[in-house]
Amino acid sequence: MPLSPLDIHNKEFGRRLRGYDEDEVNEFLDQVIKDYESLIRENKEMQNQVLGLQERLNHFTNIEETLSKTIIVAQEAADEVRSNAKKEAQLIIKESEKNADRIINDSLAKSRRVSLEVEELKKQASVYRARFRTLVEAQLELLTVDGWDTLEPQASRHSEHELTRG
Numbered sequence: 001m002p003l004s005p006l007d008i009h010n011k012e013f014g015r016r017l018r019g020y021d022e023d024e025v026n027e028f029l030d031q032v033i034k035d036y037e038s039l040i041r042e043n044k045e046m047q048n049q050v051l052g053l054q055e056r057l058n059h060f061t062n063i064e065e066t067l068s069k070t071i072i073v074a075q076e077a078a079d080e081v082r083s084n085a086k087k088e089a090q091l092i093i094k095e096s097e098k099n100a101d102r103i104i105n106d107s108l109a110k111s112r113r114v115s116l117e118v119e120e121l122k123k124q125a126s127v128y129r130a131r132f133r134t135l136v137e138a139q140l141e142l143l144t145v146d147g148w149d150t151l152e153p154q155a156s157r158h159s160e161h162e163l164t165r166g
Helices: 005-010 022-144 148-165
Strands: none
Touching: 005 022
């Protein structure tokens, strides 16, 4: 157990003949007591400072650990967001490709239908022209037939009949 200033103060030395000067020893012991008390105070203050600094160090160590964990979590979250964004982009691209394929297929189908309709209309127009040509040729043939004069009285009677009816 270390000495206290009180131990030093209460220490009694045995007396002998031709010993040390008692006043000098007492003065020296008083100086030692003062210095020792001062050192003890400084030691206590430094221990308190060390405790304070240790608490601050612990606090900053905790902050550092928290920040490290936060950075790791943020990094993981950023990686996850990046990964999700990449997946979503791939899904959007696939969906866009499907839509593009569907649009192209629909357009091709419409184009085929329109082509078939155009071909059908061309056939109908050709049939119509052939019938019209046949009709016109028949009418021209009627005009060129020698029996035109014989038809005229009937035609006039027929025209008169229509005029009276109307």
